Amino acid sequence: MNKNSVGWVKIKLKILIGLLAIILFISSFSAFADAPFATTGIEITENEITIDVDYEKFNDDNQDTISVLTNQITVKNNNPTEVKILLDVSNLPSDYSSESQELTIAGNASVNANLNLNVPHEEEPGNSTIGDVVVLGEGNVELDKATLTQETKSMLEMTHIKVKYYIEAENEESDSFDSDTEDSFELDEKVQVYSEITLEIKIKNLLDDKYDVDIDNVKLTIEADDNDLFESGFDEEYELDNLKGEEKIEETITFMIDEEADVKEYTLELTLEGEDEEGIEYKLKKEITFELESKKDDIRILNVETVPEEITLCESQVTYSVSLKNLGHKDQKYVALSIFNEELKINENIQTINLEEHGDEDSWDKEFTLNLKNVKAKDYDLDITTYVDNDEPVDYERFKLVIGKCIKETVEKVEVKEVSKEEEIVESVTEVIVSNLDTEQNNKETVTTTTSTNQEGDLISSSAVVETVEDSYSKEDFIVGVMLVAIVMILILIIVFFVVLLK
Structure with a gap:
């Protein structure tokens, strides 16, 4: 290979390394840049988001809203790259407001968040839909939403x-329940018929109390799933104080179970209602279940x-008189009283009273006489006891016998007789002299007493009449008159x- 070829290869290698460096540099720059707003692939995993509202947080008379956080909101990013979203609430009632959150979610990951809302005193207890939790992407495009529900505490x-009841005569039982956490209760023991x-x-x-909002028109209602449970005249509704x-x-409410109520399971329903001064109505229910039991004896x-009732x-x-009844489920041949x-x-002491089981011919009564001498x-106090088998005590009652004093009313009789024309009328007149120290004027009072008698001399009636007799002129009146006459005479002489x- 010649030198030119080797040089050309080196040049190509350097160019390739430079291109790789540029690519790596661009990739590195993109990795550290801000994540883009999502356009798709974002979802809220919950279908419903709840906000728990407790109006106890209102602690000022002038307070309009309270700040409440929603329960957890989970937002999932199904994209491979990191994205930004805006979490907000839409379609809220006019007096509500919320604070949105901007979240960054890694690729194929999820984040948990809570939104803060300003909540007024407007919704009734229970669940109510107040809007939607929404996920907004690029250009505030809605990517997903979930229903926002307000759960308001009563x-x-x-x-x-607390329930007090009898499981047998003179054997009282009581069960207590914290009803702010439970709605249904069951008595531990069976209740005596x-x-x-x-x-x-x-x-x-x-x-x-600083919020200064009363709850008015408070009413408690007690009902049973079978109205035969109550004695006639039972009052189901009770108006309570504001x-x-x-x-x-x-x-405290006390009632008797009717003597003819069937032996079975019963449910009492307690309903409490009221309305606060903001117009919010409250209604809550509690249930108490119990079973009636009939004993053998x-x-x-x-x-x-007693006759008379007041003695x-x-x-x-x-x-x-004393009345007995067999409320057990066994015939009794040896009842004693x-x-x-x-x-x-x-x-x-009366023995061997025969009473059949509860139903027909299950009653007995007898009158007794008491001499009051x-x-x-x-x-x-009369101690009254019933027995079975002539000597086994079953029921006991202490009856208070009230005996009062004998108070006789005294009525004064007035006898009136008519006076005939032939009857004589005798009048006697007595004069009384009364001195008046202030005016030195003597007044004469004449008291006239008239007494009528008939021919037999019987006294019929008498009355006193007081008369006051005054002199026409006093000594002072005479002196004043003389002086006036003298003055008139002098004036006449002067004129003449x-x-x-x-x-």
């Missing part, structure tokens, strides 16, 4: 529920009453004197 809350249930419910306005910010109240004292010692005796009070010498006016002089 500011009216049942913070705690024809027994009392008490609900203690704590209610609160969660709004800040609640100021951060104010708590406790409502359940002889219940159903009623004790006083004006009566010589009183009648009281005892009534005892030592002071009143009451010691009733030598009884004191006071309150007496002047007339004579003029002539």
Whole structure:
């Protein structure tokens, strides 16, 4: 190979190396340049973006909005190269505002972000669509979007529920629930038929007291999936007081389970409603599930009453009656009843009462008479107990027998007789002289007493008439009159004197 050929090869090699250097330089420059705005291949992985709003954050009476971050937003870049996007919110209600974000996403990668919104006190509790989260590319072209949902917390809350109930006679149970975190509850034990249930419910306005927004028209409703659970006359709705910010109240509601309620599972639904001063309506529901249970031996004292209802010692005796009912699921042939009070010498013992299982012919009642002779006016306790098998206690009640004093009203009778023309009228007149120290004037008072009698001399009626008699003129009046006459005479003499002089 000659020298010219070798030189030409070297020249070509140098040119090739230079071209490679230029290519590498351009590539390096592009790598460090700003990423371009995306035009395609960008997506939001979530179909719905949620913003959790708690109006408790309002803490000033003049505050219009609160600042709230959305939940996580994931944006994926399906392009092999790095791109820039603008994350924003569109179609918001007029009183809302948002802050957009510019994000850079590497090729075939994802980023997580949150958007900040300024939220007013306008939406009711629960979920509501307020706009869209959008990804904007080059020229603000929309590349993808997801629905923006506002989840608003209720500011009216049942913070705690306590249920008191009976699992058998004189055996009370209670279950408590933190109802701000749960909506459905189940009682731990079965509830005795024809027994009392008490609900203690704590209610609160969660709004800040400095925000100064009350919740008005607060109403609590209690319903059952079977209305036969309640005794007739049960009031389902309860109007409660208005609640100021951060104010708590406790409502206690007691009701009896109807004696004919079926033995099965029941669900109580508690509904609390109210409206705040911004016009937002609140409505929340809680459910309590329980099961009624019928015992084998359940002889219940159903009623004790007296005749008359109000007893006083004006009566010589009183009648009281006791009613029993078999609420169990077994026939009872040896039911017994005892009534005892030592002071009143009451010691009733009745045995071998036959009661069929709950249903037909399951009731028994009897009247008792109490003699009130030598009884004191006071309150007496009657201890009443039912038994099965004649000696096994089942139910007990202490009945208060109130005996009052005998108070007789005294009525004054006035006998009125007509006065005939033939009856004589006797009048007597008594004069009384009264001195008046201030005026030194003597007044004469005449008291006239008229008494009427009939021919038999019986007294019919009497009355006093007081008359005041005054002198026509006093001594002072006479002196003043004389002086006036003298003055008039002097004036006449003066006038006559002047007339004579003029002539």
